[in-house]
Amino acid sequence: MISNKSINICINPFRSRKRSQVMKVGIVIGRQQRERLFRKETCEQIDALGDVVWAEYDGSGSVEEAVELLQGCEVGVGSWRTPHPGQAELFAACxxxxxxxxxxxxxxxxxxxxxxxxxxxxxxxxxxxIAKTVAEFTVGALIAGLRRSFDNALANRYGAGGKPDHCRFLATSTIGVVGLGQVGREVVRLLRCFGTKIMVYDPFLTEKEAEALGVGCCGDLLALCQQVDALTLHVPALPQTQKMLRREHWQALSDHAVFVNTSRGVCIDQDSLTEELGKGRLTAFLDVSVPEPLPSDHPLRQLPNCYYSNHIAGGASPLIGEQVYRDLCAWQRGEHFTMEVTVADLERLA
Incomplete structure (x- = not known):
């Protein structure tokens, strides 16, 4: 690598000049974050695509640094907290x-x-x-909840705890999936490997599409809650999804049902869930909350049937870097990105 100290970037020397036009890419993700998103081999694959400039600063970088790095670039890559084209100063200068x-x-x-x-x-x-890692976490929580594995582990900490009561198997359970976006579809894909019966609530899902996916389509959220052994929520945080799961939905769930939320805390009525969990009827795995994190004395941190984690289902992973590589390849071929977002999509997305 040839270091350019004046603008604190690193210029990639592996440039293919065989074609009349070489794709120039600017990646404004700082080194620390980049190490979490890109494996070494993925970086090498990206380097081989053309003229690739990587940021060499440690933090998120400033707009000024990003503008210098992106000069002459047709494609830019950013991430959490990095400069981006939504900043008028940056986009006008590129x-x-x-x-x-x-x-x-x-x-x-x-x-x-x-x-x-x-x-x-x-x-x-x-x-x-990100959907792949969230779905992986979700299925793990469903298995642990249905099998009562955490309860059993705690019971065995000081001696023989016996077999857990009300143990269920994913393969013989009915799972309710609320929301069939990127995460919901990936959860369905994983659950199908177990032969699980899957019921979906999503206002945009048609019967024909449900049949193609191998899932049941339920048009009423309350009715869905009455039919399932476990319920998992995967909707974006939008005005129409705020507190979409409320007291009546918790009460509709059968005794010993499992609830998983890797969506957003605002999408449920957290107070009524806390109250219902206090009865000991349900088990919940909550990776999100309102606020985040919860106060140290909040009941959801104390209840033995609530497993509260601090937003670890998704986040940075090498899978993101691999998608960046595939998307750059698609750009080079004149094709769409894996998930190309337009203005028309915004009202349905978080």
Missing amino acids: PELKGWIHAAGSVKFIFGNPQVIERKLRVGSCAPA
Whole structure:
């Protein structure tokens, strides 16, 4: 690598000049974050695509540093807390920028800059990569909850705890999936490997699509709760999804049912869930809450049937870097990004 100290970047020397036009890519993700998102081999694959410039600062970087790095680039790559085209100063200073890959989830903030729409910047989200890790966490929670494995582990800490009561198997359970976006679909894909009966609530799901996915389609959320052994929530935080699961839904769940929330805390009535969990009827795995994190004395931290984690289901993983590579390959071929987001998509996305 040839270091350019004046702008604190690193210029990739592996440049293919066989074609008349070489794709130039600017990656404004600092070194510490980059190490969490990109394996060494993924970086090498990206380097081989053309003229790739990687940020060499340690933190998130400033707008000024990003502007220097992105000069002449047709595609930029950012992530959580990095500079981005939603910042008018950056986008105006990068006239050749035509595509942006967000190596993270939501891209709504990028469209807050009207120039992004006027210049028809193509925007890709790595939400599909994050969906895989969230779905993995979700299925793990469903298995642990249905099998009562954590309860049994605690019981065995000081001696023979005996077999857990009300143990169920994923393969013979009915699982309710609320929301069939990127995460919901990945959860369904994993659950199908177990032969699980899957029921889905999603206002946008048609009977024909449900049949193709091998799931049942339930048009009433309360009715869904009455039919399942476990319920998992995967909806974006939108005005229409706030507190969509409330007291009546918890009460509709059968005794010993499992609830998993890897979505957002605002999408449930947290107070009524806390009250219902206090009765000992249900088991909950909550990776999100309101607020985040919960106060140290909050009941959800103390209840023995509530397993509270601090937003670890998704986040940075090498799967994101792998999607960035695939999306850059797609750009080079003149194809769409894995998840290319347009203005028309925004009302349904977080």
